[in-house]
Amino acid sequence: MGEVVSASGIKNREQKDLQSYSISNQSGFIPQSEQFDNGGKPLDADKSSYWIVAPHSFAYNPARINVGSIGYWNGEKPVIVSSLYEVFQTHESVDDSFLSDWFRTRLFTNQIAKRQEGGVRQYFFFDKLQESRIRLPSLPEQRRIGEFFSALDSLIAAAERQEALLKQKKQAYLQLMFPQEGETRPRLRFNGFSGEWESLQLGKLYEKNTERNGNQFDAGKTLSVSSMTFNAFGNGAAEESLTTYKVLRIGDAAFEGHTSNEFAFGRFVVNTIGDGIMSPRFTAIRPTARWRQSCDLDFWSCYLHDENVMKRILVRSTKRGTMMNELVLDDFFTERIRVPSLPEQRHIGKFFSTLESLIAAAEERTKHLRELKGSYLQRMFV
Numbered sequence: 579m580g581e582v583v584s585a586s587g588i589k590n591r592e593q594k595d596l597q598s599y600s601i602s603n604q605s606g607f608i609p610q611s612e613q614f615d616n617g618g619k620p621l622d623a624d625k626s627s628y629w630i631v632a633p634h635s636f637a638y639n640p641a642r643i644n645v646g647s648i649g650y651w652n653g654e655k656p657v658i659v660s661s662l663y664e665v666f667q668t669h670e671s672v673d674d675s676f677l678s679d680w681f682r683t684r685l686f687t688n689q690i691a692k693r694q695e696g697g698v699r700q701y702f703f704f705d706k707l708q709e710s711r712i713r714l715p716s717l718p719e720q721r722r723i724g725e726f727f728s729a730l731d732s733l734i735a736a737a738e739r740q741e742a743l744l745k746q747k748k749q750a751y752l753q754l755m756f757p758q759e760g761e762t763r764p765r766l767r768f769n770g771f772s773g774e775w776e777s778l779q780l781g782k783l784y785e786k787n788t789e790r791n792g793n794q795f796d797a798g799k800t801l802s803v804s805s806m807t808f809n810a811f812g813n814g815a816a817e818e819s820l821t822t823y824k825v826l827r828i829g830d831a832a833f834e835g836h837t838s839n840e841f842a843f844g845r846f847v848v849n850t851i852g853d854g855i856m857s858p859r860f861t862a863i864r865p866t867a868r869w870r871q872s873c874d875l876d877f878w879s880c881y882l883h884d885e886n887v888m889k890r891i892l893v894r895s896t897k898r899g900t901m902m903n904e905l906v907l908d909d910f911f912t913e914r915i916r917v918p919s920l921p922e923q924r925h926i927g928k929f930f931s932t933l934e935s936l937i938a939a940a941e942e943r944t945k946h947l948r949e950l951k952g953s954y955l956q957r958m959f960v
Contacts, residue, residue, distance in 0.1 A: 580708030583671045587629035587637075589664030596630065596658045600652075601639050604696045606649025607657070628658040629665045634674060640701045644690050651680050666706040673717060675724025680712060683955045713960050723958055727951070734947045741940040748933050752884050755926055757916045759890050768925045780891070783869045783913030787862035789825040791855045796820070801854040803832045806847050808854060815857070819952045821854040824862055831874055832844035833861045833883050835902035841885055843892035843905045861905045872920050876927030891915065 598778040604658075631637050631651050636658050638648035659665065668674055679919045680686060694700040714720065753765035762774040779897065784950040797812030797820060826832055826849045835844035846863075856862070865873055881887060895910035918926070926932060 579710045579712055582669045582712070582714070583636075583666045583708065584669070585665065586632065586635055586667040587663075588632075589626065589661075590630050591626050593624070594630070594656075594658075595627050596751045598625065598628070598798050599631070599657045599659050600663050601637055601642075601647045601659070601663065601750035603642065603646035605636070606741055607651050607653075625658060627660060627661040629663060630656050630669070631665050632656050633658055635665055635667050636674075636677075640664055640703050641699055643702050644687065644694065644700065646682070646788075648681050650674060664707070666704060666707070671717060672714065673720035675728055679724065679727045679955060680719075682960055683959050685712075685959055686710070706891070726958075727954070730947070730951050730954070734944065734951065737940065737944040737947055741937065741944050744933065744937045745939055748930070748937065749837070751930070751933070752880070753886060756884060756931075757882060757885050758886060762916065768922070768929075771918070771922045771925070775915050775916035777916050779911070780913050780915055783862040783866060783873070783917075784831070784911070785866050786907050787824065787830055787864040788904050789827075790821070790858075791823040791825055792821055793826065794947045795823075795855045799854040801826055801832075801849070801851075801856045803834050803847055803856055803860055804836075806849060806851060808851065813857070817862045820855065822858055824858050824860065825853065826856050826862055827853045827864070829870060829873070829878075831860050831878075832856055833905040834861075835896070835899060835904055837903060842889060844905070845885070846882040846888065848875070848882055850875060850879050861907065861908075863910075874920060874923035874927040876931040877918075877923040878904055878927075880927070880930045887915070907917045 581779075585762050600610050602608045629637070633651060633653055633656065635651050636648065637651065639662065641662075668677060690702050690706075692704040693709060694702040695706070715723070734926045751766070757764050757775055762777075764775075792860045797815070797817065798808070800809045800812045800820075800823075801807070802809050802813075812820075828851075830851055831846045831848045833844060834847055835842060889908070891913045892903075892905075895906050895913060897906055898904075917923075
């Protein structure tokens with residue numbers, strides 16, 4: 579590599595007013611203000627030691643290149659990056675697009691593993707990059723390969739945009755089609771429906787699910803609560819412990835108490851895929867026998883899972899546990915929730931079920947294209 583790349587970073591000794599960037603393993607060059615929650619280094623900080631990165635340059639973090647933290651700057655103006663980074667450009671015999679793709683192959687990651695050095699933290703400095711070996715085809719073939727992957731990247735980006743757009747639409751419709759805090763009816767409704775949604779106590783709709791497995795289901799019916807999918811090989815629990823697992827039937831909802839930016843107090847996940855079992859550490863609720871005849875599964879799988887609907891309820895009916903929030907059922911069952919008629923539930927449920935199918939199809943297309951790219955990366959380089 580030392581025959582085709584050269585260090586190109588220039589120190590920002592004159593403190594030029596250039597935008598600061600970091601390198602992420604997902605997006606390559608990313609503004610420092612977006613990479614770090616605190617905005618990165620203050621705007622008025624001394625950045626004279628930063629590297630100036632000219633257009634058509636590569637930069638990477640020598641401590642994180644093993645996880646893909648390398649990027650290519652193709653902007654029109656120079657930018658600056660941390661002095662901890664390595665900055666370089668290629669010679670005329672190399673096509674930059676070709677090299678960018680080569681950096682994503684096992685051929686390169688294997689060389690990082692072989693040449694990186696250090697103790698607790700391993701580093702791959704520029705001299706080690708120069709020692710790395712690469713097989714280069716003719717420049718015209720490099721360009722053809724680079725163009726091929728650029729086209730594939732465009733397809734992946736388009737699929738990602740479609741996926742993101744559908745998810746944004748879903749979030750917008752959730753806010754429009756479910757009453758928000760203080761509202762008694764949604765702002766967007768299907769034709770033929772009007773009036774307030776009925777206010778009902780959750781204890782009239784659901785009850786504590788205490789059903790234990792016994793010997794009804796084997797490990798292959800173990801449910802992953804976070805994704806509500808079956809784990810065909812179980813979750814590693816001893817076979818004799820499965821008798822104590824809780825049974826989660828279609829329509830039951832498990833409370834998953836891990837908090838996140840999306841779910842401040844935890845979330846409910848409704849079982850829509852089939853009867854199964856789950857770890858006894860999760861709390862579960864089950865529709866009452868009477869309510870089961872008056873509720874639509876698709877509607878409640880969205881409604882109980884929606885943070886805008888459930889946050890005000892969960893803030894009053896959860897407590898902090900050892901590893902995650904715990905649901906206090908006595909408090910939860912006293913809370914009230916707005917409920918539409920069964921016909922309106924069915925309309926809303928069908929709408930969101932269709933939207934979920936579109937999102938799943940978009941996610942599958944994105945996944946397929948990424949896997950396709952990964953396969954070609956391993957087959958088109960030697």
